[in-house]
Amino acid sequence: xxxxxxxxCQSAQVLYAYCLCMRLYNGEPSSDAAAFVxxxxxxxxxxxxxxxxxxxxxxxxxxxxxxxxxACEPPVGDASSGNAARSVxxxxxxxxxxxxxxxxxALCDLERRTAGATSASAAGGEQPxxxxxxxxxxxxxxxxxxxxxxxxxxxxxxQSWANELRPDDLLSLCDAAEDYAREVVRLQGAGVKGLLx
Numbered sequence: 001x002x003x004x005x006x007x008x009c010q011s012a013q014v015l016y017a018y019c020l021c022m023r024l025y026n027g028e029p030s031s032d033a034a035a036f037v038x039x040x041x042x043x044x045x046x047x048x049x050x051x052x053x054x055x056x057x058x059x060x061x062x063x064x065x066x067x068x069x070x071a072c073e074p075p076v077g078d079a080s081s082g083n084a085a086r087s088v089x090x091x092x093x094x095x096x097x098x099x100x101x102x103x104x105x106a107l108c109d110l111e112r113r114t115a116g117a118t119s120a121s122a123a124g125g126e127q128p129x130x131x132x133x134x135x136x137x138x139x140x141x142x143x144x145x146x147x148x149x150x151x152x153x154x155x156x157x158x159q160s161w162a163n164e165l166r167p168d169d170l171l172s173l174c175d176a177a178e179d180y181a182r183e184v185v186r187l188q189g190a191g192v193k194g195l196l197x
Contacts, residue, residue, distance in 0.1 A: 007161045009056045010046060012063035012092075012173055014158065015103070017043035018110050019091035020071055029113060037117040037148060040110065043070050047154050048147035060176035064089065068180070089177040096174040103162050103170065111155040118148040 021029065021039040029036035040047070044067065045054035057063045071077050071085035095102050 005059070006056055007158065008060050008173065009058075009063040010044075010154070011103075011158055011162065012060045012176065013044040013056075013067045014040075014047055014110065014155070015092050015095060015106060015173075016064060016067040016071075016088060016177070017047075018106050019095065020067075020076070020085070020088045023088060023091065024076070033113060033117040034144070037114055037151075039076055040114075041147065041151075042073075042076050043067050045070075047151045049150070060173055061180050064177050064180050089180070092177050093174040096170045099167065100162060100165055100170065103165070104159055107155055107159045107162060111152055111159070114148050114151050114155065118145050118152075 017040045020043060021036055024039060025031070025036055046056050048054075057066050068085050068089075071088070072079060072081045077085060095106055
């Protein structure tokens with residue numbers, strides 16, 4: 001996979017995770033920063049974990065599919081979350097249609113919230129419960145801080161990458177999300193069973 005394709009896949013999952021989690025927290029995740037970051041971690045694990053532990057999908061459409069599937073799994077959602085999870089693609093497209101500045105603001109905000117969750121954890125505030133981490137409280141907290149630091153580095157890189165995008169690059173990401181959502185609606189209309197297909 002080329003670096004350009006990896007960046008597109010990463011940004012697709014990150015933007016979807018950001019929009020979904022902002023929706024779940026009614027746009028104000030400050031009340032529980034660690035839980036907000038855990039929500040993003042669940043939807044976009046490749047942002048927080050090593051590539052071997054959370055490989056990226058091959059295309060932007062597959063990245064959206066993977067994010068949508070995780071949005072319908074605990075702890076974020078359940079089997080009845082399919083329509084709500086698909087509707088978040090409209091939020092992602094609205095963000096991308098707003099232009100590069102909006103995408104950069106979202107990435108910067110996510111980086112700030114990730115750093116805030118790490119600081120709160122280090123200060124003994126909120127106790128993190130990172131996704132897929134086992135062990136005692138000390139091990140979980142160290143894994144949470146390590147994952148957040150990894151995410152901050154990747155988000156900084158994605159901000160630099162996004163700053164160089166042309167408007168048609170943003171629209172191609174939006175097209176991937178919209179194409180997937182339309183295909184699911186078409187297949188469900190044809191009687192094909194399955195939440196996200």
